[in-house]
Amino acid sequence: MPKELISRLEKFVTLTEADRRAVDSxxxxxxxxxxxRDVIQELGHxxxxxxxxxxxxGQFRVRDDGRRQIVAFFHPGDLIHFGSLAAENAVFGVTAFxxxxxxxxxxxxxxxLTTSSQSLARAFWHMAIEQLSIAREWLVDLGLGSAQQRLxxxxxxxxxxxxxxxxxxxxxxxxxxxxxxxxxxxxxxxVHVNRTLQELRSAxxxxxxxxxxxxxxxxxxxxxxxxxxxxxxxxxxx
Amino acid sequence: MPKELISRLEKFVTLTEADRRAVDSxxxxxxxxxxxRDVIQELGHxxxxxxxxxxxxGQFRVRDDGRRQIVAFFHPGDLIHFGSLAAENAVFGVTAFxxxxxxxxxxxxxxxLTTSSQSLARAFWHMAIEQLSIAREWLVDLGLGSAQQRLxxxxxxxxxxxxxxxxxxxxxxxxxxxxxxxxxxxxxxxVHVNRTLQELRSAxxxxxxxxxxxxxxxxxxxxxxxxxxxxxxxxxxx
DNA sequence: CGCGTGATTGACACGCTTCAACGTATGTGG
DNA sequence: CCACATACGTTGAAGCGTGTCAATCACGCG
Numbered sequence: 090m091p092k093e094l095i096s097r098l099e100k101f102v103t104l105t106e107a108d109r110r111a112v113d114s115x116x117x118x119x120x121x122x123x124x125x126r127d128v129i130q131e132l133g134h135x136x137x138x139x140x141x142x143x144x145x146x147g148q149f150r151v152r153d154d155g156r157r158q159i160v161a162f163f164h165p166g167d168l169i170h171f172g173s174l175a176a177e178n179a180v181f182g183v184t185a186f187x188x189x190x191x192x193x194x195x196x197x198x199x200x201x202l203t204t205s206s207q208s209l210a211r212a213f214w215h216m217a218i219e220q221l222s223i224a225r226e227w228l229v230d231l232g233l234g235s236a237q238q239r240l241x242x243x244x245x246x247x248x249x250x251x252x253x254x255x256x257x258x259x260x261x262x263x264x265x266x267x268x269x270x271x272x273x274x275x276x277x278x279x280v281h282v283n284r285t286l287q288e289l290r291s292a293x294x295x296x297x298x299x300x301x302x303x304x305x306x307x308x309x310x311x312x313x314x315x316x317x318x319x320x321x322x323x324x325x326x327x
Numbered sequence: 328m329p330k331e332l333i334s335r336l337e338k339f340v341t342l343t344e345a346d347r348r349a350v351d352s353x354x355x356x357x358x359x360x361x362x363x364r365d366v367i368q369e370l371g372h373x374x375x376x377x378x379x380x381x382x383x384x385g386q387f388r389v390r391d392d393g394r395r396q397i398v399a400f401f402h403p404g405d406l407i408h409f410g411s412l413a414a415e416n417a418v419f420g421v422t423a424f425x426x427x428x429x430x431x432x433x434x435x436x437x438x439x440l441t442t443s444s445q446s447l448a449r450a451f452w453h454m455a456i457e458q459l460s461i462a463r464e465w466l467v468d469l470g471l472g473s474a475q476q477r478l479x480x481x482x483x484x485x486x487x488x489x490x491x492x493x494x495x496x497x498x499x500x501x502x503x504x505x506x507x508x509x510x511x512x513x514x515x516x517x518v519h520v521n522r523t524l525q526e527l528r529s530a531x532x533x534x535x536x537x538x539x540x541x542x543x544x545x546x547x548x549x550x551x552x553x554x555x556x557x558x559x560x561x562x563x564x565x
Numbered sequence: 566c567g568c569g570t571g572a573t574t575g576a577c578a579c580g581c582t583t584c585a586a587c588g589t590a591t592g593t594g595g
Numbered sequence: 596c597c598a599c600a601t602a603c604g605t606t607g608a609a610g611c612g613t614g615t616c617a618a619t620c621a622c623g624c625g
Contacts, residue, residue, distance in 0.1 A: 148463070150463075152553065158467040160466045160467060161463065171452070171456050178557070180464075200445050200452075204442045205442075207438050207442055210441060210442055210448075214438075217452075217455050217456070220459055221455065222418065224459060224462035224463055224466060225386070225388075225398040227466055228396060228398045228462060228469065231470060232396040232511075233390060233514070236612080236613070267570090267571065267572090268573095277613070278613075278615080279571085280572095280574090280613090280615080280616095281612085281613055281614070283572065283573060283574085286572095287573090299571080319418050474580080505603065506603075516582060517604085518581090518582075518604095518606090519580085519581055519582075521606085522606090525605090537603080537604085
């Protein structure tokens, strides 16, 4: 089933046919979630290691006062949850921005998978470390960037990641996020997102309508964003 | 050597004597770094998986304009680098706030270690996921918190983590950070850190002199910080 | 057609930054 | 032992980026 996962793993290592079959036969529990629903409930009991195979989802926390912070975006092939490998309950929820398909595996099965093949172990480690790397890059962004810079950085990263998995065409990517969603990600209000978007638009850098993002001047946008994709690049190993 | 690492691993799983010996014999390359120096060079070539066994260090990025963002703090037992498990070069540096001792292991050795024992695999996975969890908690903090709340949160987390490894006594922990360091962590200027510290101090919540942090009213501080240690708590497995 | 959700705009308020000055402690070389 | 340098902490005043509040607009849907 999860060919999206397999091709992601092969970003990091070369898999044998046996590796591929092993992944294919263990990630079984398939589930679909419609847009607007939660794939993982915040504070809900969530077991297993979960991968997203189709759709677009975001990891978030909601505070008592209703304010929300999005801490990650997930595209096909991304691991969205590490189940009871980690805590009993999920401390972050995951919501589906589009209809989403996920596959999961229980933790013991996951550990068997990674102990049976060093290639798989290495590949899954890479995937986790990549997420850590992305989260820390976001920290740099939130800590040092202006609203404009943060928004540009977000767009650059999503564009890069979507292109990497073959979902970008001529600078165009699908990014179905409201201005509120964007604000909840980069830590500013939806009102200010609106104004900041207008700046980027009127500078001729991009167009964005809440669904599709079209980048006209990638080089300049990356400059504004101080976006250097090194944190998303890895050497592939045997 | 790395008994700090072993006791950290045992936060997550019960290790066998063989597991302990395996860890003990593989993490060998011992290195010391004096305060103020970098344990890992930003953009430098850095191989191996590295654990800190003594001291206090921070992971950071410095931008062209000289501004710095600290993205993680490391205490004894923490993994501070995943070497070529990840990218060729480190995209974040790690600097020593106190004299620091680290042990490292080459990546192949690390993978052998984790494929040889499911307990060890599970424990190391937990350690990585815990770091991911912390990074995302920081994102929530930076995205939603005021200066006061962020500073309080930082203090609460460091206190919790230090207490966990037996380095807190009666609300007192060693935290040798300048006001600039604090600001570079929570994304505000050193000037504003100063003012914010005064608020917390004059509210009778804590005292801090750049070296020692003494918390007088943990409950109220956590309330201000909206600090819930759940993201640092894990169930221990056989 | 009427409603709800999201986008847009304007006016005003405020938290934090910036800049600059000054204090204090520590260390160093003459 | 003093002169000086350096690093960090503290304080004040002014400016700016972003938040807040509120109104209006645009669109899709039942």
